[in-house]
Amino acid sequence: MSGNEPVDRQLPNISPEKATREPGQSGTASEPERSRWNVAMREILNGSAMISLLAVVLAIIIGGILIAVTDENVQATAGYFFSRPGDMIAAIWNSVSGAYVSLFQGSIYNFRRPGFANGIRPLMDTLTFATPLIVAGLGVALGFRAGLFNIGGRGQMLFGASAAGWVAFSFAGLPFPLHLIFAVVAGVIAGALWSGLAGLLKATTGANEVITTIMLNYVAYYFVYWMLSTQGLLQLPGSNNPKSPGMLPSAVLPPLFGQQYSLHWGFIIAILVTFFAWWLLNRSRLGFQFKAVGLNPDAARVAGINVPRMIVYVMLFSGAFVGLAGVFQVLGTVTTGFSAGIDAGIGFDAITVALLGRSKPWGVFAAAVLFGAFKAGGFAMQASQGISVDIVLVVQSVIVLLIAAPPLVRAVFRLPKPNLLSPLKSNKTQGKKAVVTK
Amino acid sequence: MSTSTLPSAAPITLERTIVKSWKGPIALSIFALLAIVLFGVFARPGVSHFRLSTTGDFFQLPQLDVPTTSTGWILAVILVILAAWSVLMVFQSRRVPLWLTIVFAIVFMAGFLTWVAADALIPIPGLLIGAVSLSVPLIFGAMSGVISERSGVINIAIEGQLLAGAFVSAVVASMTGSPWAGLVAAMVAGTLVSFALAAFAIKYIVDQIIVGVVLNVLVSGLTGFLFSQVLTNNPKFLNTPPRFDRIDIPVLGQIPIIGPVLFDQTVIVYFMYIVVAGVAYALFRTRWGLRTRAVGEHPQAADTVGIKVNLRRFWNVSLAGAIAGFGGAYFTLGSVGSFTKDMTAGAGFIALAAVIFGRWDPIRAMLAGLLFGFATNLQSVLGIIGSPVPSQFMLMLPYIVTIFAVAGLVGQSRAPAADGKPYIKS
Incomplete structure (x- = not known):
């Protein structure tokens, strides 16, 4: 197909490792770690936490406007706004406050339920939703730190879930902890390998991992769908539906605080994994190499780091984390058998989680809990107020867009431009780096 | 050379x-x-x-x-x-x-x-007509991707542009009763998504892939929210758009086999021919095309000779959005009729695949779009006659082909040199 390729083109940047891309404007996330106090001072001066907070506030306001505009009572009262403006204001207040109160009650604490044990249940739901988001977000964040963009969360979760699910419903004789560990390990390895494929393609041929991971998502989806609808592979024996059998009890993650709550031991694993990710990135030699590759692959290569190998390793680790999210889905959240939609969009949510957490392990943890709260609360809001859960998607994406563009948030809130080390400035230098001239 | x-x-x-x-x-x-x-x-x-x-x-x-x-x-x-x-x-x-x-x-x-x-019996006309109708949004999306990426802005938001076009065209066409108004509105909607992409990518220098991914989520959330909150309450007024009728072109439409496939279609398909030909001509034969490619390959050189890089990128991305929005209208005004949640179902990503497989060239991207549409439709036809190959493997085909293309195993696929890189004038 391709014939004669030009040989002596004087164009910049045709090396395969050109994609040194930063997640959004995360100047702070990618700059070398300094002393803890220094970092803390800079955080406050830069206002990056402030920007995150303001972005959340702004997104909630935008969500409120959307809820108010689409509310039927508001629309009805808007017809006679000039004769009785109070009606419309009351209607807006009712719809928006109703929505956000039910969001709160669905995600943190429900005062209407009797007793603390019942009232706290929404918080447990929040943490249950957050559990897969934490590990998947960590996987994506790890990629970001190494300059790789893993959009393949969906495929990696599906393969992780399939492998873990297959182990969990097949090996009937195994005793409890052994069977569970076996299933978890199988899922993690499957996720890692699927992601490692994209890493291998990038390391050997320079194929852009953004494209390959997106494409591998679809390949994984159809492959898992095929396995789920084929007897003898993953399909429930004797069934025609593309669905797997239920998990055996010996491989299910046990509930953390008793059967009445949905929260399972996966949450504890997620905390441990967050700690591991922190250790990996900040204390280990491998993590240092990852970050070096992310900051400047050319410098990393000169310093003796094997960049292609690091790319494969990063994708393996990233896929292992994301695969673990798939494991949590089949062994913790939905244990009665899974379908091809088991990923539940977590693979994509993980990207926004990683961005919101600024690619730092504990930041990702906090962001995942916030998004878990949005999810749990969103479903409660849909049930009680009839407001579609899609509003949560809008709020989430607005948050990420705003966080990625601090100058916009500053303009909205009329904040002064920080003088030194401003995100805008670091942005500009980043941009300069991006257009390399020879 | x-x-x-x-x-x-x-x-x-x-x-x-x-x-x-x-x-x-x-x-x-x-x-x-x-x-x-x-x-x-x-x-x-x-x-x-x-x-x-x-x-x-x-x-x-x-x-x-x-x-x-x-x-x-x-x-x-x-x-x-x-x-x-x-x-x-x-x-x-x-x-x-x-x-x-x-x-x-x-x-x-x-x-x-x-x-x-x-x-077994394979109905060739049905197979081809279905393939073309599945390809139309892919090809519009691919043209959007080609224009945007040739001028140096990665357009992952094609999916969002298609979905916005589909949603707005359904609503506007239902309210006005005119599919033409829906078509124009779809272009405006696609352009608005592009404005957001361009503003964040060019003005605020946010990573273009991130903006694209997030915009897809945003549009999916917005349309889904408005669909369940507003459209489902009043589907008669808001979500029953009139559809374009097929127009049979007199002589060409009577050619055996390919006549009905290519020349007995809705007006959107005829626009598609014009758009593909127009993009292919404009990109390689006009001053606009030369400057667009210059901005995408070597923005500094372009700036040196007086081309306003970021302005040109901004308007090209907007144009790309309008084209993708147009393609989105095909979902509602051309094929399905009414809007449903997330009805584009990943077409934007296949369009992106077509751009890459087509090596950022309009004609090749169109052929790739046709191939992918054909593969998708073949799967459904084979599903009916009972094929020896599981249908999921047919559906995988476009994606696997794209992975091979990106990895350089089938031909070489090289993006414009400054694709995805913001330009900051120093």
Whole structure:
């Protein structure tokens, strides 16, 4: 197909490792770690936490406007706004406050339920939703730190879930902890390998991992769908539906605080994994190499780091984390058998989680809990107020867009431009780096 | 083609440096081998039936019945000859022409259909019409991607642009009762998504891939929210758009087989022909195209000669959004009728795949879009007649092909040099 390729083109940047891309404007996330106090001072001066907070506030306001505009009572009262403006204001207040109160009650604490044990249940739901988001977000964040963009969360979760699910419903004789560990390990390895494929393609041929991971998502989806609808592979024996059998009890993650709550031991694993990710990135030699590759692959290569190998390793680790999210889905959240939609969009949510957490392990943890709260609360809001859960998607994406563009948030809130080390400035230098001239 | 001047020669002679690329012939050879194995060794006995015309056609063609095994062998041999020819061409340092690849693909497809349709009937017109109608949004999306990426802005938001176009066109066409108003509104919606992409990517220098991914989520959330909050409450007024009627072009529409497929379509499909031809011409034959490509390949050089890089990128991305929005309107005004949640179902990502597989070239991207549409529709047709290949593997095909293309195993796929890189004037 391709014939004669030009040989002596004087164009910049045709090396395969050109994609040194930063997640959004995360100047702070990618700059070398300094002393803890220094970092803390800079955080406050830069206002990056402030920007995150303001972005959340702004997104909630935008969500409120959307809820108010689409509310039927508001629309009805808007017809006679000039004769009785109070009606419309009351209607807006009712719809928006109703929505956000039910969001709160669905995600943190429900005062209407009797007793603390019942009232706290929404918080447990929040943490249950957050559990897969934490590990998947960590996987994506790890990629970001190494300059790789893993959009393949969906495929990696599906393969992780399939492998873990297959182990969990097949090996009937195994005793409890052994069977569970076996299933978890199988899922993690499957996720890692699927992601490692994209890493291998990038390391050997320079194929852009953004494209390959997106494409591998679809390949994984159809492959898992095929396995789920084929007897003898993953399909429930004797069934025609593309669905797997239920998990055996010996491989299910046990509930953390008793059967009445949905929260399972996966949450504890997620905390441990967050700690591991922190250790990996900040204390280990491998993590240092990852970050070096992310900051400047050319410098990393000169310093003796094997960049292609690091790319494969990063994708393996990233896929292992994301695969673990798939494991949590089949062994913790939905244990009665899974379908091809088991990923539940977590693979994509993980990207926004990683961005919101600024690619730092504990930041990702906090962001995942916030998004878990949005999810749990969103479903409660849909049930009680009839407001579609899609509003949560809008709020989430607005948050990420705003966080990625601090100058916009500053303009909205009329904040002064920080003088030194401003995100805008670091942005500009980043941009300069991006257009390399020879 | 690269040239280098030799200083001593009196009339300057241009020396051509030619790199032989064996990837094309190797790929064709592999497929030819696959054909021999599949059609020959694993031959299925029986007779393959092909219906060539529908009852409404101007010319009625008889049903084609061919013996499966021998036809398979003949086509496999043709494929081997074509592959051998491509090897020979590379030996002689000649470029393997695009048409050879296309002929190869068509013959391979014919062989595959013959193999699949042993003792079964395949309705060719239905297969092709379905393929074209599935390709239309892909091709619009791919044109959007080509324009945007040629000017240096990665457009992952094609999905969002398509979805926004589909949603807004359904609502506006239902409210006004005019599909034309819906079409215009769809273009505006696609442009608005592009404005957001351009503003964040060019003004605020946010990573373009992130903006694209997030915009997709935003549009999916917004349309989904408005669909369940507003559209479902009043579907009659808001979500029953009038659809475009098919327009039969007098003479062209009567050509056997391809006439009804290509020239008995809605006005959106005819616009598609114009858009593809227009983009292909404008990109390579006009001043606009030259400047667009300059901005995408080497923004500093473009800036040096006085092209306003970021302004041009901004308007090109907006134009790209308008085109994708137009394609989104096909979902509601051309095929399905009413809007449903997330109705684009990943078409934007297949369009992106078509851009890459088509090597950022409008014509090739269109062919890639047609191929992907064909593969998708083939899967549903084979699902009806009961194929030996699981349908999921057919659906995987576009994505696997794209991975191979990106990895450089099938031809070389190289993005514009400054694709995805913001330009900051120093």
